[in-house]
Amino acid sequence: MDSQVLDRIERVQRSVDEWLRPDNYSLKKAIDKTVNEGHFSFQDIKYQVQTLKKRLKKEEFILWAEQAGLNSGTNQKTVMCLHAGNLPLVGIQDILAIALSGHRYLGKISRKDPYLPQTLLEILRKENLVDGVWSLELDDLEGNRADAVMFSGSTNTAGPVITRLDELGIASADTPRLMRTAHFSIAHIEDNQPDTMHDLANAVFRYGGKGCRSVAMVVAPFNLNSSKCSFTDYVESFWLKQPQHQKAPPSLYHRYAYNKAAGIEQAWLDEFLIEETEMEPVDPFILHWVKGDRQKASELANRYKNSLQSVYVTDPSVEIPNLPVLPELLSEAQQPPVWWKPDGVDPLRWLGDL
Amino acid sequence: MSNSNEITETLFDDEKPFLERAQFAYRYQVVNNPIYKVFASHFFGENQQPDSVAEIPLMPIRAFKELELIAEGKEPELIFKSSGTGSMSRSRHHVADSWIYRKAIQDGFNEHFDTEFTTILCYAPGYSKNPDSSLLWMLNHLIENDPIGLSQFLPLGQPLKKEMFEELYRPDRTIVLFGAAFGLLDLIDLGSSPLPKTAQIIETGGMKTYRREMSKQELRNELSDGFSLPKKQIHSEYGMCELLSQMYAIGSEWLTTPHWMHATIRDPEDPTRRYAPEIEGKIGIIDLANIYSCPFILTEDRGVADEEDRISVSGRWNPADLRGCNFLIDRD
Numbered sequence: 011m012d013s014q015v016l017d018r019i020e021r022v023q024r025s026v027d028e029w030l031r032p033d034n035y036s037l038k039k040a041i042d043k044t045v046n047e048g049h050f051s052f053q054d055i056k057y058q059v060q061t062l063k064k065r066l067k068k069e070e071f072i073l074w075a076e077q078a079g080l081n082s083g084t085n086q087k088t089v090m091c092l093h094a095g096n097l098p099l100v101g102i103q104d105i106l107a108i109a110l111s112g113h114r115y116l117g118k119i120s121r122k123d124p125y126l127p128q129t130l131l132e133i134l135r136k137e138n139l140v141d142g143v144w145s146l147e148l149d150d151l152e153g154n155r156a157d158a159v160m161f162s163g164s165t166n167t168a169g170p171v172i173t174r175l176d177e178l179g180i181a182s183a184d185t186p187r188l189m190r191t192a193h194f195s196i197a198h199i200e201d202n203q204p205d206t207m208h209d210l211a212n213a214v215f216r217y218g219g220k221g222c223r224s225v226a227m228v229v230a231p232f233n234l235n236s237s238k239c240s241f242t243d244y245v246e247s248f249w250l251k252q253p254q255h256q257k258a259p260p261s262l263y264h265r266y267a268y269n270k271a272a273g274i275e276q277a278w279l280d281e282f283l284i285e286e287t288e289m290e291p292v293d294p295f296i297l298h299w300v301k302g303d304r305q306k307a308s309e310l311a312n313r314y315k316n317s318l319q320s321v322y323v324t325d326p327s328v329e330i331p332n333l334p335v336l337p338e339l340l341s342e343a344q345q346p347p348v349w350w351k352p353d354g355v356d357p358l359r360w361l362g363d364l
Numbered sequence: 365m366s367n368s369n370e371i372t373e374t375l376f377d378d379e380k381p382f383l384e385r386a387q388f389a390y391r392y393q394v395v396n397n398p399i400y401k402v403f404a405s406h407f408f409g410e411n412q413q414p415d416s417v418a419e420i421p422l423m424p425i426r427a428f429k430e431l432e433l434i435a436e437g438k439e440p441e442l443i444f445k446s447s448g449t450g451s452m453s454r455s456r457h458h459v460a461d462s463w464i465y466r467k468a469i470q471d472g473f474n475e476h477f478d479t480e481f482t483t484i485l486c487y488a489p490g491y492s493k494n495p496d497s498s499l500l501w502m503l504n505h506l507i508e509n510d511p512i513g514l515s516q517f518l519p520l521g522q523p524l525k526k527e528m529f530e531e532l533y534r535p536d537r538t539i540v541l542f543g544a545a546f547g548l549l550d551l552i553d554l555g556s557s558p559l560p561k562t563a564q565i566i567e568t569g570g571m572k573t574y575r576r577e578m579s580k581q582e583l584r585n586e587l588s589d590g591f592s593l594p595k596k597q598i599h600s601e602y603g604m605c606e607l608l609s610q611m612y613a614i615g616s617e618w619l620t621t622p623h624w625m626h627a628t629i630r631d632p633e634d635p636t637r638r639y640a641p642e643i644e645g646k647i648g649i650i651d652l653a654n655i656y657s658c659p660f661i662l663t664e665d666r667g668v669a670d671e672e673d674r675i676s677v678s679g680r681w682n683p684a685d686l687r688g689c690n691f692l693i694d695r696d
Binding site (some may be wrong): 259260264265266268270271272292 | 399400402403406407421423424426427430431632633634635636637662682
């Protein structure tokens, strides 16, 4: 690894350490404002901050840079990041990837997570690791030409996003873009031991089930009916410690009524619904329970591979045949390493190849 | 409960307010459709009923894919299936009384055109080759009811020729060309002659062509240019296997319902909530002609209403946009 990249990693590490210091007043203030304005719960932010403290280590950054083949010869480009705001600090990986790559940053900060990312950006700017502009309003970025665009969405939304960027003179249909479309993960479990159930509850219900790393489908050797009671105990205990911040919409009750009419096995948890169906998980606040083995997990992962982020297992020795993605540990569903690959693409490698 | 004649008379009686007829259909469903009964019981008790049209619980349209929706004691005279390929599951509509479907087709069409003085040309595969299709059944019915027998299915893959129009010309009749959006565009590409000046076009949807997806507006422009007709003569029909009635958009993209049908835009997060004009949501439909299957349906189509309660369809609803990380839903 060349010395300039290593130097950059060290500066990023220093900035992150400074940002995550318990006495960082601006972060504390941002957390308070975020909680007070109802964007996220304190528990969810605390969990995310603790995860970052655990994961953002120098050796992890080095590993990331090595895996991505990062070198200092990269021509500086301007990269537009359209950050989502469904979870606290969901766009942090993209910010760190740009800081490491040395590209210029152009950021549309989500109005749903308006304060937290900016506290990191300010520190990175002070260290000259982020050069660029950001705003909560896309219109404020008008005329800043981007050489590449990173965002999350669906194939349906790509067109309108690009059209809007084009109108503002930021990017065109020809501008290289990294779009992520995955919206859920699958967990394959083989027992109902306390550790498994505890990890499953965290993987499903953390952040109200939002985000592509959250589990929206479980493949288990037992059906929902037989495990309903024990699993809901874990869910209740999870919610006791971290109540679900976002309440489920009334449409969830309509789903429950429909399932009753259709004779679909289900468990109603007030703010969440577990149903025994193999349908593609597209609706929020619903966990799909499927009775099946490793073969079944593989079949479902392949059926929904275009929307799938990850398949989790409870033990590294579990081998699921023909998976379209590399399996990960269930316990790490909500605590990914900094170098995890949204939609299977390493953003740092993508930026390095620009 | 009433017998079949009384039921249909009530449903199609435009002297009665729509709410009264919808409540009648609600009571019929709760008594005769065990699936709807269970669904509705989560919103209204046994002795309660909705006081407004918006309160009537709308069954998710997937029920037509997953369940057999037919009133107790009824047998299907017809079974329609939605189009679908590969692993896609298809909707099935069990039609217990084909007379109702005929009436809905005829009366719905006659609200805008006059079957007696219309020559219908359908650029679509014939019904005999696609007996599952409710659209082709409808077109076939309209053709068969042409009193002088000029209406017909057109051969596929051949351009429309001037000579054909000359042959079909009758001074007191109007030509109506029916076709799926992509089929009509194909006709233009095949080098069809301009249509007679008084002709009308009705496109039946399917704008996601093998070439590209296009908006209604673009489609209307292309059809207008391609067939040399003013846009006021380009219309749309909105129907589906799950509905026995159709909506028409006459000379615009705004659909209107016949008097036994009601379409509203619902909040996808609370389907009992009706959206105000210009807010995009899911299209909710009450089609009283569906009395023996399920008249109360929440579709998966996106749309908006205007101040006159007309509906414009903008595409399919994609709930996955709400679940994953999505920049667009950040527009607050």
